[in-house]
Amino acid sequence: MKILLADDDEQLQRALRITLGARGYEVIAARDGAEAIDLAATTHPDLILLDLGMPKVEGVDVIRAVRAWSKVPILVLSGRTDSAEKVDALDAGADDYVTKPFAMDELLARIRARARAAPGDEGDAAEVAIGDLTVDLVAKTIRSSAGGGSKGRAAAASVRLTPTEWRLLELFLKNPGKLLTRQMLLGEVWGPYHANDAGYLRLYVAQLRRKLEPTPSEPRYFLTEPGMGYRFEP
Amino acid sequence: MKILLADDDEQLQRALRITLGARGYEVIAARDGAEAIDLAATTHPDLILLDLGMPKVEGVDVIRAVRAWSKVPILVLSGRTDSAEKVDALDAGADDYVTKPFAMDELLARIRARARAAPGDEGDAAEVAIGDLTVDLVAKTIRSSAGGGSKGRAAAASVRLTPTEWRLLELFLKNPGKLLTRQMLLGEVWGPYHANDAGYLRLYVAQLRRKLEPTPSEPRYFLTEPGMGYRFEP
DNA sequence: GGTGATCCTCACGGTTCCCTAACGGGCCGC
DNA sequence: GCGGCCCGTTAGGGAACCGTGAGGATCACC
The missing domain is CATH 3.40.50.2300 (Response regulator)
Incomplete structure (x- = not known):
């Protein structure tokens, strides 16, 4: 607290x-x-x-x-x-x-x-599935959902997020299906004084897609809403 | 309340x-x-x-x-x-x-x-029904209310609104049954300096009808009040 | 002091959106 | 019947936005 x-x-x-x-x-x-x-x-x-x-x-x-x-x-x-x-x-x-x-x-x-x-942060469902990956928000780990033990470990090792990427991903996962405006995302991740620098967002959303989407060129989970912001669709 | x-x-x-x-x-x-x-x-x-x-x-x-x-x-x-x-x-x-x-x-x-x-116990007042569609103003989503599984998904995916269309739709949904003058709509959506350009409105009302009305040629929800403005009738 | 990771800046195509302009149809007064 | 007015519709250009890549700046750690 x-x-x-x-x-x-x-x-x-x-x-x-x-x-x-x-x-x-x-x-x-x-x-x-x-x-x-x-x-x-x-x-x-x-x-x-x-x-x-x-x-x-x-x-x-x-x-x-x-x-x-x-x-x-x-x-x-x-x-x-x-x-x-x-x-x-x-x-x-x-x-x-x-x-x-x-x-x-x-x-x-x-x-x-x-x-x-206040809504309890450490509530339930700390684990969210994205395609073949399972994200654990409290343990800050990502592992492959598809069965294999050793393969899972290998996949987990390959997907590592930086602190900024975790903050951004956390926002998406806590608001599934909802539109997140650029202003809201920038304010939460980078602070209120960078609410106009849209360049950061494009870059980090691209990195999330590259690390989590099955096919980063055609996003299925992290969708773009032109002129407004982004949306996470489970 | x-x-x-x-x-x-x-x-x-x-x-x-x-x-x-x-x-x-x-x-x-x-x-x-x-x-x-x-x-x-x-x-x-x-x-x-x-x-x-x-x-x-x-x-x-x-x-x-x-x-x-x-x-x-x-x-x-x-x-x-x-x-x-x-x-x-x-x-x-x-x-x-x-x-x-x-x-x-x-x-x-x-x-x-x-x-x-207190955001209300469970029923989000932010959801409004238009025909077979359900509009969520906070999540900025439109989904098909009618049960059909695959058809529903397809319809939901096909209905996407641009930022300007959302601003206009928000005004209609927040004033159900009331007459909205051209002046009021133009001022709210495009700012106070475009209060006389009526061309914008015709275009965007038409797009809302095309995307939301069951039969766009005969509007049932977004009605025209000749010489005055428009009215949203739930 | 060197190394690696992370964060940010900058610039370049491709796409989407917004606005302008013009055309056709219904309604009204003459 | 006819012309003007208002509304609905369509097409196209310009601007803003988005995705992507390369490269410098900063910091922790060895």
Whole structure:
């Protein structure tokens, strides 16, 4: 359970880091809005604790930027008690709003509530079949489904994906049949600032096809939707 | 959007009923905990507004009883500010906790946040039927509803829409039965600067008809309103 | 310091899509 | 009957997009 902690208050950040760490959460720290957006994209946290009023990027803009490509729960911390600010943050996509000062056990309970609602990543069916290959998302392995023991090992050795390829493949396999827009794919894999560089995608989709499709020149599983994006069809 | 309002405070209940009703929510009222559990089971609300400290059944027990069989979002209202009570309610399964007195616009924003996170139990409202075809607006797919196995696959494969056609179709499907003027359609699809170029529309409406209507020459779903615009009739 | 893998940039054909233009048919007023 | 208006249809050019290959930049590891 990774939590992205975005707060510029040194003292509060240390206290939260210790408390959350003791509860078994893995804490990633960001000190301004830009860093928060960046880390949200690169580390894929399971929850974001966001302090409004950080330097560089306005808090509501951080929420909007993250929501443009991710549904990760966002819990806002703020010293402001205006209901207008709460409404803005919640409508921008935040899931909860806590005003400082707050009781630590209440914050922890709200974190648990958000984590509970979040779709469990390590749910079921970590294995997906693509043609003659079987992909295991948790073990990060690909083996040949067709019976043979030694042959299977040999095939597994021949199909190896790079980290970026795994991130991309994970997105496809978790959204079978659905259209994934370029914007969404680029945001999830490379971060929100590269949402316009379409060149990356073509290259890595081509590599996935070359490694996973039976006939890469005529894709059957990783389909192109011209002008919109790509689609994984099981 | 149905909201189950469980509150024994007569005055607050009336105020909430009026406010929520004005926002387009359908309000179901319960006056004690037992009635709340009962109505939650029989009416299947989309969200529960629950006041702690109602007679007959303890608030936290209501939460547990509902959570035993449903994941409907529960938003707790309470006059108690103890963090211990908040923790109990949240850990029992509540999704949010608001202390009275509260600002009405904040409550509404929190309701929107909870409603946003709940994508509906199973029936995706994103699917619309047009004749023998079923359109899924989020997955951007069109498949044949009629059972036929191989024929269905073939039809699904043959119906592919371009990005502009999807934008236009989305407008029609989101405004069923309503007249859409040329001005409105052109502005939404091609931007505000092309509001007078009527040529685009004829072309793309024709393509939608050719791809979706059973008999494109005699439209049944995408109707022309001469001199004004078009209308989608489900 | 060398080596290998990974990631990104750049440039080049092929395909798809979008828009322009022109033509035919139904409806209305004259 | 006749001409104008609006709608439906078809064909074609230009632009954007996609697939592919080669090569440099960066980093981990030996």
